[in-house]
Amino acid sequence: MSTASAARREIPEATVARLPLYLRALRSLGARGVEVISSEALSEAAGVRSTGLRKDLSHLGSYGVRGVGYDVGRLSEEISRELGLHHDWSVAIIGMGNLGHALAAYGGFATRGFSVRWLVDEDPAVIGTEIAGLQVIDFADLAKQAPESIIAVLATPPHAAQQAADQAVALGVRSILNFAPCVITVPDGVEVRKVDLATELQILAFHEQRGRDGELSSRHFVSKDSGSARSIGATKERRTSWGEAP
Amino acid sequence: MSTASAARREIPEATVARLPLYLRALRSLGARGVEVISSEALSEAAGVRSTGLRKDLSHLGSYGVRGVGYDVGRLSEEISRELGLHHDWSVAIIGMGNLGHALAAYGGFATRGFSVRWLVDEDPAVIGTEIAGLQVIDFADLAKQAPESIIAVLATPPHAAQQAADQAVALGVRSILNFAPCVITVPDGVEVRKVDLATELQILAFHEQRGRDGELSSRHFVSKDSGSARSIGATKERRTSWGEAP
DNA sequence: TAGATTGTTAATCGATTAACAATC
DNA sequence: TAGATTGTTAATCGATTAACAATC
Known part of the structure; x- marks a missing residue:
């Protein structure tokens, strides 16, 4: 099934860990009818930097169009395939x-x-x-x-x-x-x-404690792991009740 | 309350994320009556490398004794303090x-x-x-x-x-x-x-898929994030029922 | 063509590992 | 003293960021 050109690309572990975030964002965009999206906008929706996003995607191949952006459906497909989600x-x-x-x-x-x-x-x-x-x-x-x-x-x-x-x-x-x-x-x-x-809470506690002590030095708590704290101005759809779990 | 020597040590984010693991392992060891432990043994219990553990602890100060190891109670205390767990x-x-x-x-x-x-x-x-x-x-x-x-x-x-x-x-x-x-x-x-x-499962799916395809190349799946897969021969206490959540 | 945006190369940064001197 | 083990320095590795040439 694998062609000769299927020489196994090595995908960095950090990239693999972000692919699901891109996929999540793409699905959400697709559901809203968005068909094409720039790395800038997609990165915002996924909570990462656009330069990092492009670098990540470059490991999968070239699925974008210069001057235009990425096709939402196509890119979703490619990432799904890469993650092995084509079978349940x-x-x-x-x-x-x-x-x-x-x-x-x-x-x-x-x-x-x-x-x-x-x-x-x-x-x-x-x-x-x-x-x-x-x-x-x-x-x-x-x-x-x-x-x-x-x-x-x-x-x-x-x-x-x-x-x-x-x-x-x-x-x-x-x-x-x-x-x-x-x-x-x-x-x-x-x-x-x-x-x-509990480990996650302890990491938060560490930063909160540091933050309070070091208040005057006005640090920014941009966590490495959480990433999401980084992006500003991401999509803000709201409203409705939350009786059910995420 | 802070002395002049309390110049705020910068603790790397990766280290902060591991402190809770060390604390968890130390508490478990303490409960079993272990009073002193080497970096080698503690690292195994925590699922990391001993060299990394020592490097991490060096950011907190020098709480070990050369030729001997670390005092379990003392080190627990120091890590707890560092994480801000002295108040609930x-x-x-x-x-x-x-x-x-x-x-x-x-x-x-x-x-x-x-x-x-x-x-x-x-x-x-x-x-x-x-x-x-x-x-x-x-x-x-x-x-x-x-x-x-x-x-x-x-x-x-x-x-x-x-x-x-x-x-x-x-x-x-x-x-x-x-x-x-x-x-x-x-x-x-x-x-x-x-x-x-779901993101965690997707990352696992990626590796499982790769693994099956690349079986013959006999890769080792030592994940960066999970870490725990790395250590071998860690503590193996067993038995009892698991009706209750972790 | 002019403007926009990708994909890639090079530079920087941080984290891990290896090696070993200090010292109990 | 001899053996063990820490704490630290230097080397390696990988990930992020910046810069920009390619190209739609």
Whole structure:
């Protein structure tokens, strides 16, 4: 399927991490009927610098038109393809506590290429119950039902995370999103990304503390990671209620 | 309170982002009765390289003893102080959908220096209800009750996030953790960090796709961001059930 | 053609790693 | 003293920014 010209471009890790932001912005623009957009405007919508955006996109190839900009639909397609979103990914959520429960019901995955298809727990009191339209199963059942490649979302308490990760890996899982606030160890070839909510708050606390102390020196708190604080004047559509989760 | 020697050390952003990981590992070690630890062992528990750990700690000062290691209690204290965790931070969660609900009930904040004290929504059907022992209030009430410095956790749907952020900022909030999958714009001096769940999955999908294609070239997927995939042989305590969230 | 905007090259900046001298 | 381990300096690496030539 891959042609000779498909020599695998190396895409910098920092760029990969931003592609989803561009895609998100493009989809939103597309939904509003925007068909062509400049790097300047797109970068603003994505919360990055235009020069960085162009550099990032240059790693994918040349999909823009000088003097004009980028075709929103075309660029969405190309980024989707690059991210591997042309087929849907199946997700298993492991650990049905508060967080696992919320993630199971979270609507934000389906719209972005992921189907939550399995909910796993080891507590007999939870197994068999229905959450967000799915039956909670145990690992043995997951092994039977999930021969294909899946992404595991770990939402167990920390003391159970390593064991759960081991079981997932034994099933062939090679991508894990870890919400448990602990380090998990996996074999080579398995990728782990982590989201630690309290860690994020602690980083904010650090800056807030520094900020108050150093008030008079009038620093600017332009965080590296968050990025979004950087851009000014981005789209400002408002209104409506927010009873439902993001 | 600050002495002349308290010339404000600049701590690199990358270091700040890792301090919470060190603290987490130290607390866990301390709870197990470990009193002294080498940079080598601590780095493994935290999922980083020992050389990086020492470099990070050197920004805080010299709290280790050559030939011996670090005092677990002392280092915990110093990092806590550096992060501003010697007083508890108050958190307001904005948006009581699935995710906001789960975050309100999430036990992992309290143990790490944060008190969730306010739950905010604008839906009259939700305001006044009780979640995790707290009454849901509206912004007007929050304005009355929260004169002090607070951290806002945004868990609204994307279309409502900017407005909610504006209202929070108007109340004096200067630190925002944004779970809504959109860019929000804030004035200088306000810091935003973001957590986008679908984005994390898309980054994993990218690597998984690459991995399968490039199988024969036997790459190693050592992600920059996740870091935890790097260390091998870290602590492996197991067992017990995981009915509850992390 | 003139104006706009991309894609790329070069310069800067920051973060990681390696090496090792200091010192317990 | 000998062995271990920190803290720091220098080298490498990668990511960001600036500048501008290519070109629609």
